[in-house]
Amino acid sequence: MSVVSTKTVGNIAIIVIDNPPVNALSHAVRSGVSEQIAINDENDNVDAIILSCAGRTFCAGADITEFGKPPMSPSLPDIIDEIEMVNTPVIAALHGTALGGGFELALSCHYRIMDTAAKVGLPEVNLGLIPGASGTQRLPRLVGVEVALDMICSGKPISAEKALKIGAVDRLSLDDLETETLAFAQELLADKSPLKRIRDITIEAAPGAIEKYRQKIARKSRGFLAPFAAIRAVEAAATLPYDEGLKVERQEFMTLISSSHSIAQRHLFFAERLAGKVPGIDKKTPLRDIKEVAVIGGGIMGCGIAVNFLNKNLPLTLLEVTEEALETARSKIEGIYLSSVNKGRMTDDQMQKCMDQLTFTTQYDDLSTADLIIEAVFEDIDVKKQVFTKLDQVAKQGAILATNTSFLDINDIAASTSRPRDVIGLHFFSPAHIMPLLEIVRTKNSADDAIATALKIGKIIGKTSVVSGVCYGFIANRMSSCYGREAGLLLLEGASVSEIDQTLFDFGMPMGMFSMLDMAGIDIGVMARKNMMVGSYDDKAFLVHDALVASGKKGQKTGSGFYIHDPATKSKTENPEVEELAVKIAEEHGIKRREINAQEIEDRCIYALINEGFKIVEEGIALRASDVDVVFAHGFGFPRYRGGPLHYAEQVGLEKVLKRINEFADLYGSKWWTPSKLLVENSRKN
Numbered sequence: 181m182s183v184v185s186t187k188t189v190g191n192i193a194i195i196v197i198d199n200p201p202v203n204a205l206s207h208a209v210r211s212g213v214s215e216q217i218a219i220n221d222e223n224d225n226v227d228a229i230i231l232s233c234a235g236r237t238f239c240a241g242a243d244i245t246e247f248g249k250p251p252m253s254p255s256l257p258d259i260i261d262e263i264e265m266v267n268t269p270v271i272a273a274l275h276g277t278a279l280g281g282g283f284e285l286a287l288s289c290h291y292r293i294m295d296t297a298a299k300v301g302l303p304e305v306n307l308g309l310i311p312g313a314s315g316t317q318r319l320p321r322l323v324g325v326e327v328a329l330d331m332i333c334s335g336k337p338i339s340a341e342k343a344l345k346i347g348a349v350d351r352l353s354l355d356d357l358e359t360e361t362l363a364f365a366q367e368l369l370a371d372k373s374p375l376k377r378i379r380d381i382t383i384e385a386a387p388g389a390i391e392k393y394r395q396k397i398a399r400k401s402r403g404f405l406a407p408f409a410a411i412r413a414v415e416a417a418a419t420l421p422y423d424e425g426l427k428v429e430r431q432e433f434m435t436l437i438s439s440s441h442s443i444a445q446r447h448l449f450f451a452e453r454l455a456g457k458v459p460g461i462d463k464k465t466p467l468r469d470i471k472e473v474a475v476i477g478g479g480i481m482g483c484g485i486a487v488n489f490l491n492k493n494l495p496l497t498l499l500e501v502t503e504e505a506l507e508t509a510r511s512k513i514e515g516i517y518l519s520s521v522n523k524g525r526m527t528d529d530q531m532q533k534c535m536d537q538l539t540f541t542t543q544y545d546d547l548s549t550a551d552l553i554i555e556a557v558f559e560d561i562d563v564k565k566q567v568f569t570k571l572d573q574v575a576k577q578g579a580i581l582a583t584n585t586s587f588l589d590i591n592d593i594a595a596s597t598s599r600p601r602d603v604i605g606l607h608f609f610s611p612a613h614i615m616p617l618l619e620i621v622r623t624k625n626s627a628d629d630a631i632a633t634a635l636k637i638g639k640i641i642g643k644t645s646v647v648s649g650v651c652y653g654f655i656a657n658r659m660s661s662c663y664g665r666e667a668g669l670l671l672l673e674g675a676s677v678s679e680i681d682q683t684l685f686d687f688g689m690p691m692g693m694f695s696m697l698d699m700a701g702i703d704i705g706v707m708a709r710k711n712m713m714v715g716s717y718d719d720k721a722f723l724v725h726d727a728l729v730a731s732g733k734k735g736q737k738t739g740s741g742f743y744i745h746d747p748a749t750k751s752k753t754e755n756p757e758v759e760e761l762a763v764k765i766a767e768e769h770g771i772k773r774r775e776i777n778a779q780e781i782e783d784r785c786i787y788a789l790i791n792e793g794f795k796i797v798e799e800g801i802a803l804r805a806s807d808v809d810v811v812f813a814h815g816f817g818f819p820r821y822r823g824g825p826l827h828y829a830e831q832v833g834l835e836k837v838l839k840r841i842n843e844f845a846d847l848y849g850s851k852w853w854t855p856s857k858l859l860v861e862n863s864r865k866n
């Protein structure tokens with residue numbers, strides 16, 4: 181059955197694309213659209229053509245699975261030119277998410293009508309690309325240079341209301357899209373409306389606007405290629421004739437599509453979707469019905485977790501041990517919402533609607549109707565076991581009992597209940613209502629439907645979920661502790677805090693290890709290590725951390741840690757005590773300090789991540805290598821243009837990585853630098 185067909189309603193031809201799941205513009209779709217446009221344009225009985233899609237959305241873009249393969253005609257630019265140049269009015273009827281090439285297809289039409297719930301956008305930068313089918317030339321001509329730059333460089337879709345306001349679409353459909361598009365077409369014919377060809381519009385940018393925008397995105401887009409390529413293409417739209425500008429877009433696009441950046445970002449796009457698939461758990465597994473949620477613990481994590489569910493208007497009960505603690509929790513949650521209201525991200529009414537879903541209690545019996553209960557109490561195994569023992573007595577049959585623990589043994593926690601099949605980990609990252617990553621921890625007894633339900637819930641609350649097995653620190657924190665170990669050892673060996681942080685920042689991390697520790701609180705790691713078995717980590721690597729915390733220097737929250745923080749200027753300077761501590765501890769441990777270059781700093785920290793990541797896959801803690809990439813990109817901001825630690829290792833070359841790890845093993849001992857067996861095995865395949 182063709183993926184593109186035409187149905188006729190009177191003198192109007194409706195071309196319907198039907199290529200599930202998102203009507204991606206595959207070769208078959210492009211060929212079908214080209215053919216149907218030509219047929220209907222030549223049909224004297226057709227006075228107007230509507231371009232629409234079946235299913236849940238108008239075309240959501242080019243078919244990303246075709247990238248990297250030999251191009252097949254007609255290309256998207258080909259059909260876009262064909263559509264714009266026909267003599268029959270073509271009207272795009274948009275619903276769902278008309279994105280990327282899909283929106284560019286709509287821009288080639290003479291008119292656009294959009295369902296009020298639909299969105300349009302050019303998200304190509306998220307794939308390390310720019311719009312490659314005239315979007316950088318048409319959108320600025322339609323909405324102006326500055327609005328176009330924002331849409332293209334942010335990649336963020338816009339609502340129907342905004343699209344109408346900026347002139348990206350001509351009409352909104354308030355009820356039935358097809359009916360209203362037919363009426364719109366008749367109106368255009370009756371008015372003898374001209375064929376609006378965007379290529380014919382000329383525009384110019386306000387003096388300095390392009391350069392100003394380039395500076396505006398410099399920090400956020402640091403290290404990325406695509407946003408700056410997009411600016412060059414839009415600048416061409418504002419300064420060159422259409423066809424000349426199109427050549428600039430094409431050149432920039434072709435450079436990007438074969439770049440390591442785009443290959444890495446496309447890897448992550450598919451990895452994020454693959455992470456939601458668990459071998460052995462059928463995607464048709466019946467899910468548990470989650471109508472009511474409960475959170476135990478009104479600390480920073482508990483409140484942040486609660487907000488995720490309140491945002492989706494799920495009734496939620498928060499339990500704390502005292503009324504005072506509940507009041508503190510209430511003000512924390514109100515504070516989170518008020519911050520969003522003050523930033524204009526939500527209205528007072530929306531805040532109130534969320535707060536209305538929230539109830540507080542000190543009684544476990546009040547949790548007896550909850551379908552999902554998330555424990556977020558103190559990171560102590562005995563405290564958690566007590567909580568789960570109580571939950572086992574009060575929770576309804578079939579309720580999912582989840583712990584937010586960062587590293588404790590959830591098999592052990594599950595064993596303290598009579599229902600281990602209902603126990604899972606839901607490991608959020610602080611701040612829990614903002615950080616996109618959710619580790620769903622599967623114990624040896626977790627029921628398949630509990631895991632499948634958790635994956636669905638993760639999607640509903642807007643998280644990127646990754647399933648992990650049970651080990652110390654699961655995937656994210658286990659890898660992060662190795663990365664932190666090397667940073668701590670480098671500090672003792674002679675590298676300074678700022679040298680280490682600068683190197684990691686230059687690599688593309690959002691901030692260096694010590695800046696991150698000062699922001700999160702050095703004491704969190706110190707406390708976590710107290711629960712670790714002696715010998716399970718290199719304790720000398722964290723002695724500076726321990727000493728700072730012992731003297732009350734826990735980071736930003738106490739004014740100083742690895743840095744001295746100036747709250748007035750929000751600036752920070754290295755804390756000289758750290759160097760003194762490092763020299764003293766190095767001497768006590770017979771460590772000879774030396775100059776250490778940035779390459780060694782980078783390799784020691786990043787290759788430690790890589791090696792541990794391969795071990796996590798090898799042990800079956802992570803289901804696949806790409807899951808590890810998703811965890812570190814979403815959990816710690818590993819630069820998306822490097823694709824995640826294990827994708828990056830492939831791009832460096834596994835043999836080269838292994839060689840360097842073996843050098844570190846020779847220099848620093850095999851305890852921490854024994855190469856992963858999987859890494860050794862895979863390096864032989866390359």
Ligand code: T1G
Nearest residue numbers: 201204240241242243244245279280281303311312313453
């Ligand atoms: N090509 C191929 N497959 C795609 C796809 C695409 N563009 N978009 C989604 N899929 C698959 C996805 O892998 C998944 O597959 C299924 O569809 C459902 O997706 C020339 C060059 C549209 C908002 O970047 O943002 O056009 O896992 O799980 O959460 O200038 O998909 O089921 O096998 O994400 O409801 C530009 C990318 C492309 C949009 C739907 N377009 N897609 O979200 O479902 S480049 C994009 C999305 C381009 C032109 C340039 C989302 C969505 P599977 P899903 P969802």
